[in-house]
Amino acid sequence: MTNKKIYIILLLGSMFCIGLVTVLFALSEKTIHHENPFIRRVPPHTIAKTHDLDLGYNSYYIAGVDKDRIFLGNHSSPLHVLVLDSTLKDTSHIQLHVDRKDLPVYSMQVRVAPPYFYIMDGRSPFVFRGKTTDWKASLLMYQGAYFSSAEPVDSSTMIIRTRSSISKEDVLGRISMGDSVQVDLSHKLLQKQIDGIFCVDGKLLLAKELQKLVYVYTYRNQFVVANTHLEQEFIGKTIDTISRARIELASIDSKNATTLASRPLVVNKQCSTYGNYLFVSSNLLGRYDPSDMLNHAAIIDVYDLKKNTYEFSFYLYDHLQKRMTGFQVQGDRLIALMEKYIVSYTLRPDYFEKGENPVVATYPKVNLK
Numbered sequence: 001m002t003n004k005k006i007y008i009i010l011l012l013g014s015m016f017c018i019g020l021v022t023v024l025f026a027l028s029e030k031t032i033h034h035e036n037p038f039i040r041r042v043p044p045h046t047i048a049k050t051h052d053l054d055l056g057y058n059s060y061y062i063a064g065v066d067k068d069r070i071f072l073g074n075h076s077s078p079l080h081v082l083v084l085d086s087t088l089k090d091t092s093h094i095q096l097h098v099d100r101k102d103l104p105v106y107s108m109q110v111r112v113a114p115p116y117f118y119i120m121d122g123r124s125p126f127v128f129r130g131k132t133t134d135w136k137a138s139l140l141m142y143q144g145a146y147f148s149s150a151e152p153v154d155s156s157t158m159i160i161r162t163r164s165s166i167s168k169e170d171v172l173g174r175i176s177m178g179d180s181v182q183v184d185l186s187h188k189l190l191q192k193q194i195d196g197i198f199c200v201d202g203k204l205l206l207a208k209e210l211q212k213l214v215y216v217y218t219y220r221n222q223f224v225v226a227n228t229h230l231e232q233e234f235i236g237k238t239i240d241t242i243s244r245a246r247i248e249l250a251s252i253d254s255k256n257a258t259t260l261a262s263r264p265l266v267v268n269k270q271c272s273t274y275g276n277y278l279f280v281s282s283n284l285l286g287r288y289d290p291s292d293m294l295n296h297a298a299i300i301d302v303y304d305l306k307k308n309t310y311e312f313s314f315y316l317y318d319h320l321q322k323r324m325t326g327f328q329v330q331g332d333r334l335i336a337l338m339e340k341y342i343v344s345y346t347l348r349p350d351y352f353e354k355g356e357n358p359v360v361a362t363y364p365k366v367n368l369k
Helices: 003-034
Strands: 047-054 060-065 069-074 080-085 091-095 109-113 116-121 126-131 136-142 149-154 157-163 170-176 182-186 202-207 212-217 222-227 232-237 249-252 257-260 268-274 277-282 297-304 309-317 326-330 333-338 341-347
Touching: 060 326, 060 333, 069 109, 109 149, 116 136, 116 149, 149 202, 157 202, 202 268, 212 268, 212 277, 268 326, 277 309, 277 326
Parallel strands: 060 109
Antiparallel strands: 047 341, 060 069, 069 080, 080 091, 109 116, 116 126, 126 136, 149 157, 157 170, 170 182, 202 212, 212 222, 222 232, 249 257, 268 277, 277 297, 297 309, 326 333, 333 341
């Protein structure tokens, strides 16, 4: 055998080995990042699409939902609210009015919880409150407390996520506003794993019917349930196996700051509550989920907050190849934003009893305690 043939064989062998290692690495990354040894229960026909509407823009977000109406805020026009009926056919455009226009604005958002609505900016920080009868808001708080997330509890109280001046880590707190502003922080509810900031990132919700706050971690399989006075009731688990946040941090010396060194593994993407239930959009495939499911659908896992149990899951398929960017559950309806589209669904009565609150009917439970 000539030297030339030997070199060719060695070269082909090396290329084969490199290719094999690359494929194995890619498969292992897929398994680590999207597949886990847990099994979902996906009963058939749990949810059915009823209506959809092209909003024209992808800058809308869900500001609130009640029995008959859907309220959409707009990132591009912060003082504008689009109101839709449950059929998505009757729409009205509302211009919000505030009694102070001289305040700095950074990341203003609207929350609608009839009969009140709130205009908030946690970086300024300020909170306006008004009534949905006339959509005129008065300043309720200015520079009382900075926050990165907030949810109204009642007309003068909010639960917030903020940065503690003591620990320099993110914590949950409660703001009481009125003639004066009182801020109470809890340094115990959020459990630090790495840095106390990125590792505790998550979604803050208020389970209105239960009057509980729910905090769902983004990068691990946990959620915290507490009362509105910041007293923890229990720590729940989502059904996947990622119990520790998989994030890598990097320091920016010039700014004396820390940032993410690479894209982290997202476990829980979006979430909503209604009645006794927590609905979580998961970013991980279970053992028997179709391998391409996350390419064309969101996977929604349903948990019972009273029993701390996993109930079942369903797939929320893309609308006209547009991915879900947010959703909210109200009664037997699920409202989803699919980029520039809004789509409404009905939760099927086979698995949700009729009534004021959806209750899962006769389906085996998994206790997560």
